[in-house]
Amino acid sequence: MSTGTPGRHRRSRKKILLAVALPTALAAGAATAAVGIGSASAAVAVPKPDHVVVVMMENHAYKQIIGSKGAPYLNSLAKGGAVLRASYGITHPSQPNYFAVFSGSTQGITGDDCYNPGSMSAPNLASELIAAGKTWGSYNESLPSEGSTTCKSGKYAQKHNPWFAFKNVPTSSGHTFDRFPTDFTELPKVSFVVPNLCNDMHDCSVGTGDSWIKNKLDAYAVWAKTHNSLLVITYDEDDKHSGNQIPTVLYGQPVKAGSAPTTKYNHYDMLRTLEDLAGLTTHAGKAAGASDIAGVWN
Known part of the structure; x- marks a missing residue:
């Protein structure tokens, strides 16, 4: 024992x-x-910038802009910021894409005809921001007057300004471009900038649009780099010859310089990202099932 x-x-x-x-x-x-x-989780979390400015350009494919000698300024922003290598529009023609990136739906629009102002009530980026007590604004080049809901005026086209279609977005938040602040601390939390039909590259050259962005928004881009703010430049649709692949460039202090993710994103993903960048807890339309843009944040 x-x-x-x-x-x-x-x-x-x-x-x-x-x-x-x-x-x-x-x-x-x-x-x-x-x-x-x-x-x-941390790798895919989005930052919370103080200001986001989104510039909508027109009708050019990724390869017509990224790497093009005709767009030196946009390519400098891509080099110093981020470029999405697989960014896509939703459809053709222009107008449904603007509604998609703003409200998460094309809202049944299939053409470029003028809509009835204030006829829609669906949730959208602006209504969500306002409901959350955050600020919103649009700056529309060649808009004939503050809050104008006119269909066409010179180089201005209503089809590129979906916010006027919604009764839950004050028309007073639709500004002429000359109201774009020079004191960038006065910018809304999220705002859209829409050049006119020439400067958005629709009627005029790539070089014309590239120069316009440099002349009008470079000061903001430089400021954003050191003031926790973001500049997004994207397009409504391609030239109908590349599967609707569009250029999308992000620039500012929250952006990791030189990043170029190959994940596929579309306008609904962009809307989802804008909502989350603003700290919103709601998501309009198809943005609710979309993905935040990842691989571009510091």
Whole structure:
């Protein structure tokens, strides 16, 4: 009996050590897994910039802009910021894409005809911002007057300004472009800039539009780089020859310079990202099922 006792004691000690070590190991593994999950979540989380300015350009495919000698300024922003290598419009022609990126739906619009101002009530980026107590505005080049809901005026086209269609968006938030602040701290939380039919590259050259962005928005881009703010430049649709792949460039302090993710994104993903950048908890239309843009944030 005495000779067997030490062996039993050793076996007992082994069982006790195993009983202690196993939960510890499992806990450590769970902690490691939790760290991994947290890191993954952090990797796809979006920042919370103070201001976001979105510029909508027209009718050019990715390859017509990115890498093109005709767009030196846009390419400089892409180099110093981020370019999405697989960004896509939703459809053709222009107008449904504007509604998609603003409200998460084309709202049944299939053409470029003028809509009835104030005829829609669906949730949209502006109504969500306003409901959350945040600020919104649009700056529309060649708009004949503040809050004008006119269909056409010179180089201005209502089809590129979906906000006037919604009764839950004040027409007073639709500004002429000359109201774009020079003191950028006065900008809304989120705003859209829409050049006229020449400067958005619809009627005029790539170089014309590229120069317009440089002349009108470079000061903001420089400021955004050091003031927790963001500039987004994207397009409504391509030239109908590249599967609706469009250029999309992001620039500012929250953006990781030189990033160029290849994940496929569209206008609904852009809307989802804008909503989350603004800290909104609601998502309009198909943005609710869309993805935040990832791989571009510091």
